[in-house]
Amino acid sequence: MRDINFLRLYADASGLRIMLMANRLTCATDRERTLHDWVERILAEFIAFTRSALEAERRVAFNLDPEQIADLGEDLHNHHANYEYYWCEEGGYDLWDVVPLEMKEFRGILGQIHRSLRIFLSAWDLVLPAEDPLMEVSPPGERDPSDEDEERYEDLFGVDDDEEISDYELLHGRDED
Numbered sequence: 001m002r003d004i005n006f007l008r009l010y011a012d013a014s015g016l017r018i019m020l021m022a023n024r025l026t027c028a029t030d031r032e033r034t035l036h037d038w039v040e041r042i043l044a045e046f047i048a049f050t051r052s053a054l055e056a057e058r059r060v061a062f063n064l065d066p067e068q069i070a071d072l073g074e075d076l077h078n079h080h081a082n083y084e085y086y087w088c089e090e091g092g093y094d095l096w097d098v099v100p101l102e103m104k105e106f107r108g109i110l111g112q113i114h115r116s117l118r119i120f121l122s123a124w125d126l127v128l129p130a131e132d133p134l135m136e137v138s139p140p141g142e143r144d145p146s147d148e149d150e151e152r153y154e155d156l157f158g159v160d161d162d163e164e165i166s167d168y169e170l171l172h173g174r175d176e177d
Helices: 006-024 030-061 069-087 104-117 151-157 167-172
Strands: none
Touching: 006 030, 006 069, 006 104, 030 069, 030 104
């Protein structure tokens, strides 16, 4: 197992989290904010993990009890294994697959996270909001109160507000004579 500098990982992750949070201020859609929040949550978990690993290193370095050295060494070894086999292990559902190409700054931050921390960002359990509709379309026959052309609805939908329509005509259509 290689030597892992958890202090450097902690510093890099903290800086990248600040960059990510600053970049979130430029988000225009719920999708962008959700993606930023997702990565920020992962970085916060990674920062907590590196703090725990730094604490394990400190306990090993300042241990004066020879009976505890094996337990403390095992704890530190577990942190090393956790980093290599959990954080760095690539999964099948990559976050890059759901990030739109238009989010260039965000994709740049993801690249820096991958290069600096070497961690895999999974999109597993990520729930993205529904896409925003480009425009609202009213159902056929529904009048727009701001529309001044009343006759347009009659021409398009064959409905005249003054004329009574029976239930039979609604279901089966009008009988043409």
